[in-house]
Amino acid sequence: MTVREPASPLHDVRGRGFARRSPLTEGWAWIDDRVAAPAVRLLPLSDCAGLRLADAVAAVGDWPPADRAALDGYAVAAADTLGAGSYNPVPLTAAVAVSAGDALPPGCDAVIPYEAAQAVGPFIEAIDAVAPGSGVERRGAWTAAGRPLLPAGRRLRPADLGLLAAAGHDAVPVLPAPRVRILLAGGPKAGAPEQLGAMLAALVRRDGGVVAAVETPAAGIDVLAEALVRPGADLILSAGRTGAGPDDVAPPALARAGSLDLHGIAMRPGGSAGAGLAGGIPVLLLPGEPMAVLAAYELLAGRAVRRAAGLPAGLPHATVQAVTARKLVSEIGCLDLHRVRLDEDGRVEPVASPGWPGLAAAARADGFVLIGADSEGVPDGVPVTMYRFD
Numbered sequence: 001m002t003v004r005e006p007a008s009p010l011h012d013v014r015g016r017g018f019a020r021r022s023p024l025t026e027g028w029a030w031i032d033d034r035v036a037a038p039a040v041r042l043l044p045l046s047d048c049a050g051l052r053l054a055d056a057v058a059a060v061g062d063w064p065p066a067d068r069a070a071l072d073g074y075a076v077a078a079a080d081t082l083g084a085g086s087y088n089p090v091p092l093t094a095a096v097a098v099s100a101g102d103a104l105p106p107g108c109d110a111v112i113p114y115e116a117a118q119a120v121g122p123f124i125e126a127i128d129a130v131a132p133g134s135g136v137e138r139r140g141a142w143t144a145a146g147r148p149l150l151p152a153g154r155r156l157r158p159a160d161l162g163l164l165a166a167a168g169h170d171a172v173p174v175l176p177a178p179r180v181r182i183l184l185a186g187g188p189k190a191g192a193p194e195q196l197g198a199m200l201a202a203l204v205r206r207d208g209g210v211v212a213a214v215e216t217p218a219a220g221i222d223v224l225a226e227a228l229v230r231p232g233a234d235l236i237l238s239a240g241r242t243g244a245g246p247d248d249v250a251p252p253a254l255a256r257a258g259s260l261d262l263h264g265i266a267m268r269p270g271g272s273a274g275a276g277l278a279g280g281i282p283v284l285l286l287p288g289e290p291m292a293v294l295a296a297y298e299l300l301a302g303r304a305v306r307r308a309a310g311l312p313a314g315l316p317h318a319t320v321q322a323v324t325a326r327k328l329v330s331e332i333g334c335l336d337l338h339r340v341r342l343d344e345d346g347r348v349e350p351v352a353s354p355g356w357p358g359l360a361a362a363a364r365a366d367g368f369v370l371i372g373a374d375s376e377g378v379p380d381g382v383p384v385t386m387y388r389f390d
Contacts, residue, residue, distance in 0.1 A: 001016040016370070018244055018264035018271075023336050023373065027265055027300050028313075030275050034282050035235070037310035045161045051174040052208065052310060056152045060168030062140040067109075069098040070137040074117055074124060075108035078132040083284045089118065089125035093183045103334050104136060111135030143167070155208075178308035179212040180204045181233035185224055185240035185250050186216070195295055199359075200286075202296075207302050207316065208309025209235070224253035228278035235308050236281055237301055240288030242272040250285050253307065254278060266373055267335040268354040270296030295337045298368075317367065317387035328378040330371040339365040340386060348386055365389060 003187040040054040069075060086092035094129070095117070096105045104111075109132045116128035142150055149167055150160060164172060182200050197214040204211055217227040219241075228236060241250045244264075254260045254276045263274035263285070274285035284301040286293050298315070307313050325347035330336045334376040336354040339361050343349050348369060352361035367388040371378060378384055 016138040019352075021264040021266040021271060021334075022262050024265055024267050024299060026301060027262055027275060028272070029120070030262055030298075031282070031304045031307060032313065034277070035304045035307040037307065038234070039171045039177060041176055042173050044171045045165055045169065047159060048156050048161060048172060048174050050051060051156055051177060053150055053152050054157065054173040054175050054310070057149045057164065057169065058146050059143040059149045061145045063142045063144075063167050064137055064139060066103045066139050068137050069100050069102045069111045069135060071111055071113055071278065072099050072110045073113040073135060073137050074098065075102075075104050075111050076110055076126070076187055077108055078110040079128050081110075081112060081126040081129040084126035084129045086127050086308065088302070089120075089127050091120075091374075092117070092124045092126055093284070095124040109133065109136070116187055123156070142264055165355050174367050175310035176232040177208055177210045178305065179232065180209040180235045180237060180305060180308075181212045181230075182214045183224070183227055183236065183238040184214070184216045184241075185238055185253075186219065194292060195359075196288070198239060199290070199294065200239065200297065203297050203302060204237070204305055207305040208311050210307045219249065221249045221253045221256065224249055225256040225278075228254060228283060231279070233281060235304055236278065236283040237286060237297075238283060239286040239293050242274060242287050243287045244272070248272075250274075254283055254285060258283075265296070267295065267299060267330070267331060267337065269337065270299065271334065273300055289357050291357050291362060292360065294362060299337065320367070320386045320388060321383060322346055322348045322386055324380050324382050327380050328369060328371060328384075329353065330375055330377040332376055333373055335373045336371040338369045338371060339367075340369050341366045348384055350358055362389070 075098045076092055076095050080092055094107060098111060108129045112126055112130050116357050118125050118127055125346060182197060184196055201211045201214060212233045215227060217223050238250050241248045251260050251263050251274055257278035258276060260274060260276040264271050265271055265273045270287055272287045273296040276283050282304060284304055286296045286301060325343050326349050328338050328350055338354055339351040340348045341351050351365045367385055367386045
């Protein structure tokens with residue numbers, strides 16, 4: 001492995017903090033320039049569960065392909081059942097037993113259920129009248145040939161695969177899920193590895209990625225640098241030891257493995273996040289404190305995972321428009337992620353300040369509000385957008 005030192009440090013090497021924190025928009029631009037959707041692959045339906053369609057898929061033919069029975073019973077000409085009732089059985093000259101899904105025989109335009117008919121010797125009698133089309137699923141009722149069947153970007157569910165097979169498809173164009181390696185670099189202020197690993201793995205899967213591995217390399221710049229350049233991933237997330245102190249080995253390890261392009265983002269929490277390349281693979285550095293990890297993933301790393309999966313890059317959360325119940329305090333120069341909840345009146349109130357650590361407050365929160373770097377906060381009674389955690 002070629003050992004490289006960064007041309008110019010992105011933080012104060014004497015441990016006095018960051019010389020500069022990049023706006024979050026610079027992080028987004030870095031990701032957008034280096035992370036793209038994967039190449040489209042045509043895969044058999046058996047390999048497509050959970051993947052996203054690269055293009056809209058049209059029906060090969062009409063579905064259903066012919067008028068067919070929608071229930072079990074007798075296919076009949078509806079006109080033959082006129083006047084039928086429990087006290088006036090009507091003999092049916094042409095009644096064909098059918099099961100749901102069977103094509104209607106010629107001359108039949110309805111299906112009379114078994115409970116509306118009775119057998120008298122070799123004959124069938126109707127004891128209830130049916131109208132034309134009753135019990136029938138018409139040709140093309142679900143879709144016609146050439147019409148869209150499923151839209152581009154849809155995550156394929158088991159029912160979708162059944163529909164595609166029934167409509168004549170045996171393979172479809174999909175976007176392969178990106179392989180994401182998670183490295184837990186640790187640190188004295190980090191959360192337990194299993195805590196961070198479980199949370200990041202769930203977030204990666206939410207955003208369309210697959211977890212290639214969750215690793216806990218031994219401490220040290222050289223060991224972490226070696227871990228960063230191991231093959232087998234489209235994207236790497238490294239959590240822990242991202243600060244500007246003497247034991248924060250993740251930034252120099254990334255610089256040795258390739259390049260440290262960003263270090264220090266103007267946001268709270270998660271401000272020690274960074275980004276760079278290792279062996280040509282994008283690497284996102286996330287802090288080790290659990291709430292900072294969550295914030296840095298949501299606002300930075302998640303964008304990379306979604307782009308690599310061919311999904312919209314923006315935040316995937318549902319939003320709620322509400323009014324603040326109390327002031328949300330912020331600092332100029334830093335984008336703040338405020339954990340908030342909705343009170344009984346549907347107003348937004350803070351659960352914890354952006355600098356308060358730990359996931360307990362996030363568990364009590366309904367979502368978060370973003371306050372821009374140019375704002376000192378949001379007074380009470382002001383409309384805000386809340387991004388829902390669920």
